[in-house]
Amino acid sequence: MVNCMFYLEKRDGIARIGKLKYKNIVFETPYLINYLDEPSIARELDFGRAATATKYVIPEYLYEDLKSKSDEINLVTGLSTLSPHQVVDIFNQIERNKPIYAVGVADPLNLPILIYMGVDIVDNILAIKKAYDGIYFLGELELDVGELEKLPCSCKYCRNSSTKDFTENELFEVVARHNTEMLLLEIEKCKRLIEREELRNYVESKIKFQPILTSTLRLLDKGECSYFQRFKKSKCIFSAIESFSRFEVKYFLRRTLEVYEPKTRLLLILPCTAKKPYLTSRTHRIIRSRVWINVNEIIVSSPLVVPREFELLYPAINYDTPVTGDWTDEEIRFVSKWLRKFVEKGDFEKVVAHVSGGYRKVIEFGLRDYEVVFTCEDGILSDSSLNKLKKEIEGYERYDLYEEMFKHMSRYQFGIEFEGQVRGKYPNLDLFNGGRVARSDLRYGMLDVYEIAARELLSNRLYWVQIGEFEPKNKIFASGVINADEKIRPNDLVIFYSSTIMGVGLAVMSGKEMVESEKGVAVRVKRKWPV
Numbered sequence: 001m002v003n004c005m006f007y008l009e010k011r012d013g014i015a016r017i018g019k020l021k022y023k024n025i026v027f028e029t030p031y032l033i034n035y036l037d038e039p040s041i042a043r044e045l046d047f048g049r050a051a052t053a054t055k056y057v058i059p060e061y062l063y064e065d066l067k068s069k070s071d072e073i074n075l076v077t078g079l080s081t082l083s084p085h086q087v088v089d090i091f092n093q094i095e096r097n098k099p100i101y102a103v104g105v106a107d108p109l110n111l112p113i114l115i116y117m118g119v120d121i122v123d124n125i126l127a128i129k130k131a132y133d134g135i136y137f138l139g140e141l142e143l144d145v146g147e148l149e150k151l152p153c154s155c156k157y158c159r160n161s162s163t164k165d166f167t168e169n170e171l172f173e174v175v176a177r178h179n180t181e182m183l184l185l186e187i188e189k190c191k192r193l194i195e196r197e198e199l200r201n202y203v204e205s206k207i208k209f210q211p212i213l214t215s216t217l218r219l220l221d222k223g224e225c226s227y228f229q230r231f232k233k234s235k236c237i238f239s240a241i242e243s244f245s246r247f248e249v250k251y252f253l254r255r256t257l258e259v260y261e262p263k264t265r266l267l268l269i270l271p272c273t274a275k276k277p278y279l280t281s282r283t284h285r286i287i288r289s290r291v292w293i294n295v296n297e298i299i300v301s302s303p304l305v306v307p308r309e310f311e312l313l314y315p316a317i318n319y320d321t322p323v324t325g326d327w328t329d330e331e332i333r334f335v336s337k338w339l340r341k342f343v344e345k346g347d348f349e350k351v352v353a354h355v356s357g358g359y360r361k362v363i364e365f366g367l368r369d370y371e372v373v374f375t376c377e378d379g380i381l382s383d384s385s386l387n388k389l390k391k392e393i394e395g396y397e398r399y400d401l402y403e404e405m406f407k408h409m410s411r412y413q414f415g416i417e418f419e420g421q422v423r424g425k426y427p428n429l430d431l432f433n434g435g436r437v438a439r440s441d442l443r444y445g446m447l448d449v450y451e452i453a454a455r456e457l458l459s460n461r462l463y464w465v466q467i468g469e470f471e472p473k474n475k476i477f478a479s480g481v482i483n484a485d486e487k488i489r490p491n492d493l494v495i496f497y498s499s500t501i502m503g504v505g506l507a508v509m510s511g512k513e514m515v516e517s518e519k520g521v522a523v524r525v526k527r528k529w530p531v
């Protein structure tokens with residue numbers, strides 16, 4: 001029976017917003033099945049005779065026989081009995097082309113990470129159970145109802161009433177309904193965060209309330225998945241140690257190192273700035289106004305290390321990290337290791353570092369066997385420091401930074417380079433070659449491309465999406481996709497084409513999903529022209 005259809009609308013990593021059509025009813029996901037009312041979907045589901053969690057305790061043949069046979073919705077039962085390793089194991093193996101329902105496990109603390117792992121449906125079973133155990137949810141806190149004189153919430157069930165206004169049974173019912181409201185509120189928050197592509201920042205803060213959730217995220221980060229975006233419109237907040245292992249950081253460092261081609265014999269190392277891109281910051285502007293910089297530069301931050309050529313790319317263009325001047329040993333080790341790898345890619349005969357404090361420690365540790373000239377004496381912008389810097393680096397060589405930026409960005413994003421001349425005012429740069437080839441898209445931290453580059457990408461079979469014979473409007477649905485490049489991740493810039501039309505769009509799904517899904521938005525169209 002085909003009762004159930006799932007339409008993907010928006011991805012943020014593995015997390016997603018979608019529409020679930022079950023028989024004739026449409027639910028927005030992430031969705032909560034409310035067992036206090038008529039749980040319409042649940043009635044029809046095959047929960048199996050053994051919980052998913054039993055696969056770790058009973059023989060495999062028995063589990064296969066007893067497990068849920070639901071083929072339209074993936075049911076995951078008994079999660080709360082499992083270790084973080086087992087939970088991550090289940091989610092690493094789960095089929096993601098069907099909606100995922102995590103049964104009887106959601107509470108306000110674990111909901112964000114459940115949704116982050118790709119759960120589309122939860123319920124209020126645990127919230128009801130806790131209510132009957134006398135537990136009242138207040139945001140992240142669990143309060144003992146027996147100790148409350150007044151209910152500290154003004155929702156339509158609590159209305160700040162005195163607990164004495166209710167009989168014992170009425171009170172349990174009120175608390176169960178209130179607890180459900182708290183879950184709904186959390187789902188609503190996660191939905192907004194997915195739309196804004198900011199769920200990860202929130203998850204990193206929520207997992208801190210329970211070590212078991214922290215372990216789950218750390219284990220989850222060891223895996224990788226084609227749903228994570230390389231480019232995003234949101235700010236990366238790096239304020240936890242878990243921020244170091246998020247996909248954005250791992251991908252950026254790995255990919256920049258892969259395509260980095262420093263050219264000059266002298267390397268200048270500078271500290272990061274709060275304002276992004278760095279080159280628009282007051283500090284970097286003052287340094288440049290006083291010293292003629294015409295060499296390769298690397299900017300040291302935490303956890304990022306950013307050769308100047310990549311500073312317009314996500315997440316370098318849009319992140320925030322707490323700065324106190326003190327660096328932890330962990331930060332020093334992590335950042336200095338990456339700094340060294342970047343320096344080793346060059347053929348530098350001289351390294352000049354215009355940094356102080358913790359930054360200097362990172363360089364001294366990472367480049368301990370290099371001869372580094374430190375030019376910062378009494379503050380990075382002082383006359384004597386800037387004069388020393390000037391003396392060390394001026395007149396070394398010529399380097400066309402903007403041209404190199406385009407080359408590095410296009411290698412990073414597509415694996416090829418485009419020919420052309422750079423125009424525009426930094427950071428809004430364009431590449432021209434007879435017509436417009438590409439421009440820096442500051443919102444997503446990527447290159448946006450036009451017809452010339454699109455044709456070149458298509459002839460190289462890069463980031464292509466083959467569509468049916470129709471003229472796409474704003475969206476291309478998965479049903480209209482015939483085939484697509486497997487490399488495509490959500491938010492990648494893609495080139496779609498049929499025999500009569502081609503154009504540029506933003507992927508909503510991964511390439512594999514576009515081909516495998518029957519429903520949902522695959523690509524948002526940016527521009528198009530006849531073939």
Ligand SMILES: [Zn+2]
Binds near residue numbers: 153158178
């Ligand atoms: Zn309430």
